[in-house]
Amino acid sequence: MADIRLEGVGHSYDGGRTWAVKPMTWTWRSARAYALLGPSGCGKTTLLNIISGLITPTEGRVFFDDRDVTGVPTRGRDIAQVFQFPVLYEEMSVYDNLAFPLRNRKVPKQEVDRRVRQVSRLLGLDQVLGRRSRRLDAGRQQIVSLGRGLVRSQVAAVLLDEPLTVVDPALKWTLRSKLKEIHRETGHTLIYVTHDQTEALTFADEVVVLNEGAIVQAGEPSELFLSPAHEFVGHFIGSPGMNMLPAEVVGHVVRVGAAEVGTTKDDLPPGPVRIGVRPEFVRIAPAGTSPGVPARVTGIDRMGAYDLVHTLVGEHPVIAKTEAGSPYRPDAAEYLHFPAERTFLFRDQVRCGSLAPLDGRGPA
């Protein structure tokens, strides 16, 4: 077990014209469970392959604690990795598949047996240990692949590259909590790549959001949800994502069109900003409540447990999440209220401040 440190690590597949992973410095701390979250093609897998040594980065150095492993091949790194689709030694039994990584490392026989049985019990593979692995269905095959990743006790980290894609949705939940359980038991560092925010938020101690080859924010799930540092995080996390509304800073007052919605205490230079507020925190207030932004309701999605009220402020859509059975009607004019402590200001996509209540004018 070790801290995995990336120093100025970047990778380009085309000789430096574009970066799959932009040069970054980042430390994966030992024994934590990370989720690496980002859309398809943002460089997640590349980053993972750099850590496991399947790719040598174009730039920068990789350290396991103080050991420089940049030039060390995968075999010498003690990293376990599970791929998106099942990769099995098809003519071997499930037992032999699980034992394979240990046998290659000359682990004594009893120890191999002990570890294999332990992992198979954890993953519910006891019934199929003697079966030929290629006779299993895809989901089971993937669980075997997962088991191969978890069977070694001496690993610096276990890297999981969207491992539950092929697994049945019902089994997904079980497996994810199993993974968490295994993580608590073994204390392995886990890096779990996914583009599914629910998966990331429920799984990880810390979520690292990657976009266009760069880390845009890292933090606990609640932090990413409540205080996104980048517009991308606002959009990507949450369902639906954060509302973004063009606004303007005039003096210390933030305005949407003609309506004043709050002040800023962050000494922002005047000029255009975008205000971001999650649908969960948008309140629809009675007409005339100040500070409020006039909006027109365009439609309501009744989701069962809650309603999504779609509105237009000027020509910009804003969604409010309300209790089920809300009374709003399409085309009705309403006022939207943005609570100061949950509303942020963004400039060039990066958070530059937060909203403060308008002094002495209306409720905060």
Place this chain on the structure above:
Amino acid sequence: MTVAGSQVGGEVVAAQEPPQAEEEAPRAALKRKDNRAWWLVLPVVVSVAFTAVIPLMTVVNFSVQDVFSPVDRVFVGLEWFRTISRDPEVRAALVRTLLFSLQVLLLEIPLGVALAVVMPRRGVWVSVALVLVALPLLIPWNVVGTIWQIFARGDIGLGGWTVNNVLGINFNYTLDSTDAWITVLVMDVWHWTPLVALLAYAGLRSIPEPYFQAAQIDGASAWATFRHIQLPRLRGVLTIAVLLRFMDSFMIYTEPFVVTGGGPGNATSFLSILLSKIAVGQFDVGPAAAFSLLYFLIVQVFCYVFFTVLTRSGR
């Protein structure tokens, strides 16, 4: 519907039940048969009959008769089959041919796979390697024979001369049975290993990259990677390679005919060479026909056994 049916002159199912024809028109349209389609198959039937079925039946016909002349023939039952299967010369040739095929498989399959493994997977050298490896396959059989007939000669052939004068081994395929056997065997390996290599190479190329990555993660050695990833995934192409090489080597004719003519003595007289001697040389069409049918049967049986064993072992 019925109008269309009578227009094309085909058999219209719907027309058989006029009351329902109206409602079932769409379904009937799908069922409509046009027997004229049989005419399209006719050229194939005729040409296959003319080139394969009738000649084969002629062979069967010959195999049960003693033919003195086209008008003077006697029905002899299975006599020729008995004669041929008891003939010591035929039996010796069968053993020889089986031994040859066995050696061909034992040499060409591993060599071909090894060649495929070391061939480059990407880069400019891929095409160079492919062309070089495929070269022997492009040479006509009799030319291969001629090349080796000269190449293996001790006086003017590079190969034979080198063995005799550089390695100091006395080598003469026209006099020594073993030398003749080795010459024919090496020639076949040179000629056909590329086929196995190309098949195996195609098989290897189809293995997705993550399998190799997983092997690295699992700390597998190069040998373990070959044994547990590459080899199992070559099963399909190797089955084909074994079948092709068995059939081909078991029926080998042209090359030994050109190089050694079956000699010295009977050393390289394989079944096909013996058969053509009986059929064309002595014009004993009865025994030759029985021989051909037995030969055909042996090839079929062996292929069936190989195929069954190779596909079953994978499950």
